[in-house]
């Protein structure tokens with residue numbers, strides 16, 4: 001029987017759990033009534049899309065899949081250099097410098113011999129390709145669509161959409177038709193760009209944010225209807241609808257590199273002695289081993305800063321799932337106020353690290369990356385065999401639990417992953 005089973009996953013990037021209300025998201029709210037709702041679902045750290053994508057793909061925390069951030073430093077030509085994991089060429093660069101894309105096998109690899117994986121994705125190219133960096137299945141993305149062996153799909157099959165709300169709608173139409181109704185892979189996964197993209201550009205709770213939530217909810221409805229139609233034809237399908245992280249409102253922006261330079265702890269903006277990798281409301285701070293003597297004064301300096309919410313040192317990396325090595329000396333979750341509200345009454349304010357490369361700083365709009373309550377409160381709803389209708393799972397769950405849950409449903413071994421299959425939780 002298990003070979004007739006298949007799974008459908010829909011991720012709404014950046015959706016906070018408290019935004020799922022009958023008024024804003026009627027279809028997702030109605031799904032709760034017939035499905036299991038994960039009331040304590042969390043993200044990983046840092047709570048950024050490329051890292052969570054890698055955790056969904058591998059069932060492991062960053063410490064084991066090896067991607068520490070959306071922006072990271074790698075040693076290139078003997079010196080630390082910043083890399084943006086969202087760029088389409090990132091995986092090739094990471095393979096060149098570290099010898100591997102991700103350090104654990106992906107769902108695309110595990111399921112390739114047993115029904116395969118088809119992914120439609122409308123976030124950054126790097127996040128899309130991290131689901132299947134070695135080309136075991138199909139990944140459709142506006143920056144390039146690939147089949148097995150990372151061979152580009154036929155030109156007529158490429159995903160020619162924009163990253164806007166209409167792009168998500170076009171993606172869902174193709175996903176529903178090609179991956180749910182016709183293709184029937186073991187795992188069909190769609191990852192929408194909104195509400196995340198909208199929330200980075202507009203305040204949380206704004207009319208623009210609400211419009212993005214309503215449109216995302218309509219996409220949930222389209223996918224539910226396609227799954228229900230397939231079930232009515234006798235198919236056994238597990239449907240997961242969720243998100244990768246939530247958002248907090250950016251209440252201030254801190255130029256960490258500039259502060260370190262002013263304190264005499266980093267030589268210059270482009271110097272490679274100490275390198276700051278901003279990750280939204282989190283940051284990774286790297287120290288070149290030749291400058292080991294900077295570590296102690298950096299620790300003392302960071303411990304005193306009011307903008308540091310949680311300073312994580314290497315002795316705690318394992319507990320937080322952060323990869324050790326590569327010069328990574330500190331991780332910072334920026335200071336957050338989970339009770340304070342923004343101009344629309346939406347709770348959860350955080351400071352953000354000033355982005356690298358002149359990117360917009362998102363002041364007053366949504367951001368994520370850290371350990372704030374709402375960025376760490378994404379959504380997970382599980383609908384299908386093994387999950388009780390109307391149940392609320394009060395046990396903590398997180399992004400690492402999706403892969404073992406999917407593998408368990410499809411009848412495959414999921415031993416040795418960081419996550420656990422949610423079917424067997426009390």
Ligand SMILES: [Zn+2]
Nearest residue numbers: 013014049244
């Ligand atoms: Zn995201």
